[in-house]
Amino acid sequence: MMKVIVFAVTFTVATATFKPHHHHHFIPPGPGDSRSPCPALNALANHGYLPRNGLDWNATEVVQTLKDVYNVDPSLGSGLALAAVFLTGNTSTQSFSLGEYSGKEAVSGGIGLSHHNRIEHDASLSRADAFTGDNHSFNATMYCNLKRIAAKLNGGAFNTDVLSLHRFNQYQASKVNPDFTFGPIQWFLGYGEAALSLNVFGKNNTATAAAFDSFFAKERIPDDFIKNSIALTPKILFLSALEVYNKNPVPIQGIDTLPQKLxxxxxxxxxxxxxxxxxxxxxxxxxxxxxxxxxxxxxxxxx
Ligand code: HEM
Incomplete structure (x- = not known):
């Protein structure tokens, strides 16, 4: 009887961890593949859950994939996917592409997720400002700063204290950018992304160093990833974003001249x-x- 219980427990744990079908093995992007400033979407491309070339992703498929892989509730996933279609993609095909496009491709595929100040914004967690020339590639120096804060405040793991201080520092650093833009839209995006990272790759607003290293630095779904059992809704995300913000508030252009807690x-x-x-x-x-x-x-x- 005992053996049966042990087997059952082992089997349950083993099947619940992230075991990608061979179609979904991690393959880093090749020379012709487009990638974006979003590590979560890049990871979906690197695992082949959505087209590996990063082009013309259909919004309906994106919403389903966000649910299946990350347990992002469709009420949140559809908001994100539709924003991508309307702000950076092609409304007639309801699709969008990773990367940055201009000229001919723009007509069929939209302008791409990397296009500045559509969804992509300044003062990112691990990407430089567009003003510096590269707003989409993973920036190891910025990520090391985040890790240093995690080591100091939380034994190396990530939580809202850590993300909050890093977001605050990134904001201060971006002030030298003469084009620095951080209004309400960027608030939603910037703090929303911090909350997304904690709630998809962690639980209850806390994530391990190994999970974040895999997600941010390799754009790879951690090998032991188990999606959260409770779907991530806009409300959960918003409360988490608010917590990240309120620990180290910054001025929001067009709303506040002084940092205020909301x-x-x-x-x-x-x-x-x-x-x-x-x-x-x-x-x-x-x-x-x-x-x-x-x-x-x-x-x-x-x-
Ligand atoms: C259709 C769905 C999504 C779209 C269109 C999208 C788009 C984007 C874009 C354009 C950025 C760049 C913002 C910047 O300039 O920093 C970004 C960043 C980010 N996204 Fe997504 N995203 C989606 C879903 C997700 C999900 C499900 C997660 C879950 C973990 C996520 C996590 C992040 C994080 C952590 C960043 C910040 C990267 C950084 O600042 O270094 N995203 N996303």
């Missing part, structure tokens, strides 16, 4: 709307109130 999602959405669409803010607030019955708070407490 005190709740409704307040943040209000500020986001006011910062992004100052002329239409009141109409949008009314629209939300009329259609959802939810009044956004008139005043937001600044902590």
């Amino acid at each position: 005190d709740g999602s409704e307040c943040f959405i209000l500020k986001l709307i006011q910062g992004t669409f100052p002329d239409a803010a009141q109409d949008l607030i009314n629209y939300i109130a009329n259609n959802t019955g939810r009044d956004l708070p008139a005043n937001c407490t600044v902590v």
Whole structure:
């Protein structure tokens, strides 16, 4: 009986770990393959879950793959994929491509995920600003800075304290960039990506050094990867992003002139709307109130 239990436990653990089908073995990109500033999408290409050349990824397939491989809830995955289609891809084919395109390819495949200030932004975790010339390749120096913070604050593992301080430092470093842009959209993206990394490659906002090294530096799904059993929803992601931000707040262009802690999602959405669409803010607030019955708070407490 004991043997049966041991076998059952071993079997369950063994089948739950990341065992890629041979079609999904890790193969680094070849000379003709396009890659993006997103380590998670690059990893999907490197494992062949989506076309390895990185071109013309269909949004519906992307959403399904994000769910199957990373357990990203489709409510979140479809928002990300549609943003990629509308901001960088081809709306008639509902697809987008990794990389940066111009000229002819732009007509069929869109302008590519690396295109600056669409989704790609300044003050990234492991990518230099577009101003320096390379906004898409993994930057080992920046990643080492992140690891150094992890070693100092958390014994080498990554959590919201570590990501928060690194994001803060990256923001400060980007101030020398004369084109530095960090408004509400970049807030969502920058802090959202920090939260994505912790919640997909870690659990409960904590990830091991080995998982991050594989994900960030090799763009390879860790060999012992087990996707989280609870799907990652926009709400979980948002609360995690807010935690990363609030530990070391920075000014958000168009919203704040001084660093402020944001005190709740409704307040943040209000500020986001006011910062992004100052002329239409009141109409949008009314629209939300009329259609959802939810009044956004008139005043937001600044902590
Ligand atoms: C359709 C889905 C997705 C799209 C279109 C997308 C797109 C992007 C883009 C364009 C960037 C570059 C931003 C920058 O300038 O730093 C980025 C960064 C990032 N993405 Fe994704 N992404 C997607 C899904 C995911 C998922 C599921 C994860 C989960 C781990 C993820 C993790 C990250 C991280 C950690 C970064 C920051 C890289 C860095 O700053 O060094 N992404 N993503």
